[in-house]
């Protein structure tokens with residue numbers, strides 16, 4: 001299973017519809033401080049089923065919804081979609097009859113999140129398992145957030161063990 | 169009171185006698201990863217009376233003593249001295265009759281530290297007060313350790329208040 | 337102690353507001369003491385909005401924005417009660433070039449206007465070039481640190497070699 | 499669960515030892531599980547010594563050395579159970595030029611030898627130059643992020659402008 005595209009709308013500072021194409025090899029992301037680079041990483045983590053607002057650097061999960069700028073009003077809905085290529089047929093059985101999977105997470109202010117896979121409403125649990133089966137997901141060690149690299153070494157040995165579990 | 173020189177011997181990776189001249193304005197310190205730049209900052213903090221081995225990034229205070237390299241044996245003594253210019257006569261009374269102050273901290277493996285001011289043995293407490301009176305010292309907010317700048321903003325409001333106390 | 341803390345708070349807040357707009361090239365920020373009867377128990381809250389952005393929770397600011405805001409706070413405290421020496425260990429690591437430039441300009445002004453001596457540890461070429469003098473730390477003998485005085489040219493080479 | 503964890507540990511340790519010497523250009527390192535009867539409760543200890551240095555407590559390593567050691571561990575886990583996507587958010591910030599070079603070389607090898615797609619967020623010119631393609635994030639309208647595909651030349655300008 002491969003990641004092909006990430007689409008955002010109303011998610012943090014990405015208020016306008018935005019698409020990041022994910023291709024083979026190495027894609028660099030650059031830009032000045034505060035322009036939204038780390039927000040992109042959080043969009044990816046969020047659509048894969050992140051449950052902690054703190055890991056989204058917010059106080060509550062509604063903080064991922066565009067809060068407005070000096071010229072634009074706040075929104076009430078945020079949506080992130082990830083488009084996967086499943087031609088190698090490695091998805092869990094319930095999703096495995098299709099070449100492409102389109103997973104969308106949508107949050108409405110004060111109403112919580114819903115997930116859809118190819119248009120069909122799905123439980124958060126099933127989306128999380130879909131990614132966990134592929135050695136990825138919101139908690140994957142391969143998603144290294146800003147500033148986290150320095151804390152891994154000074155973590156307690158028992159915390160470091162969880163890193164090992166991902167390899168098992 | 170002004171800082172003029174910092175002298176190290178056997179302190180962490182500075183096994184050979186080393187002198188850093190501190191002049192007016194801005195002095196840049198550069199060099200590759202792991203060469204000893206942050207060790208210099210810790211030498212300054214240590215001579216001013218640091219009591220926590222953890223803030224020296226060690227398990228115990230003896231970890232500041234040169235532990236050896238592939239070619240050199242470990243040492244048993246570390247010494248850091250700071251040379252101050254007191255021509256403006258702002259030191260506490262017991263030290264204030266002199267133009268120059270030479271403060272030395274020396275540690276011997278398994279025996280602890282001793283302090284000397286101009287050759288006379290002095291209590292740690294008096295050395296710490298000497299620097300605190302000058303709005304500096306081991307805990308000064310003006311000594312910003314590596315990686316600490318990112319943690320100030322996310323600290324709890326009560327921890328941030330201690331920063332304010334330094335201004336009072 | 338209480339009056340002193342409140343007086344210090346007012347002064348630090350004044351400097352913080354000013355330094356924030358200088359470091360960010362705009363925007364606004366302020367401090368506030370959380371409500372308790374005893375200021376000696378109060379916490380310090382920070383409110384900041386970079387230019388063109390809405391006021392929000394500090395944790396939503398980016399890595400670089402948080403570093404700049406923290407520097408504004410440290411220097412604000414510093415201006416109220418200046419220390420004789422200030423050491424900054426790679427505080428410019430998360431900053432982009434435009435912010436490194438504003439950071440250096442501010443440190444330069446603080447160094448010129450007061451008696452404080454600054455030691456600035458950095459890997460940034462731009463920051464090195466703004467210093468009055470440079471020291472290189474090398475480990476030509478592995479495991480053993482040596483301090484040498486260098487010029488900008490040699491410092492650049494030191495960066496490349498490692 | 500217990501056998502799997504022990505087997506995974508052996509594999510990760512093998513890769514970690516190799517990746518450490520590649521990232522540091524020498525030295526040695528290894529992992530060990532702290533002694534408890536039940537491996538599922540054990541902690542993971544790291545022992546590392548950069549080239550020419552003695553083995554010591556991890557907290558004494560420098561900022562850059564800790565970052566490199568952490569990367570060796572992350573990539574070791576990764577090699578045992580490769581994720582389809584890997585995102586690195588400014589992990590090169592504490593590194594000097596020589597280590598940025600070794601880091602990029604390693605990421606390049608991992609990207610070429612497997613199917614994993616890498617997203618690398620960076621402010622380092624050297625890292626940008628090694629990428630297969632670049633996206634710039636701008637806020638030409640303040641507070642609103644926009645994504646644009648850029649070439650190296652444009653990326654450099656983006657770094658300068660801000």
Ligand SMILES: Nc1ncnc2c1ncn2[C@@H]1O[C@H](COP(=O)(O)OP(=O)(O)OP(=O)(O)O)[C@@H](O)[C@H]1O
Nearest residue numbers: 012033034035036037038039065066067398399400
């Ligand atoms: N819900 C939201 N609505 C609008 N803007 C938001 C929201 N959440 C975060 N932001 C904005 O996103 C910005 C931070 O973005 P981000 O952390 O991605 O920056 P960055 O490009 O990673 O910068 P750096 O290089 O400093 O790490 C903040 O300035 C904040 O204003």
Ligand SMILES: Nc1ncnc2c1ncn2[C@@H]1O[C@H](COP(=O)(O)OP(=O)(O)OP(=O)(O)O)[C@@H](O)[C@H]1O
Nearest residue numbers: 180201202203204205206207233234235560561562
């Ligand atoms: N007691 C000691 N004896 C010998 N060497 C020591 C001792 N304590 C620390 N070191 C060495 O000092 C090195 C770290 O130095 P330091 O943290 O000052 O590096 P740095 O120049 O700040 O690097 P960076 O740019 O990565 O932050 C470690 O590699 C460690 O081997």
Ligand SMILES: [Mg+2]
Nearest residue numbers: 038146398399
């Ligand atoms: Mg960021």
Ligand SMILES: [Mg+2]
Nearest residue numbers: 206314560561
């Ligand atoms: Mg350092």
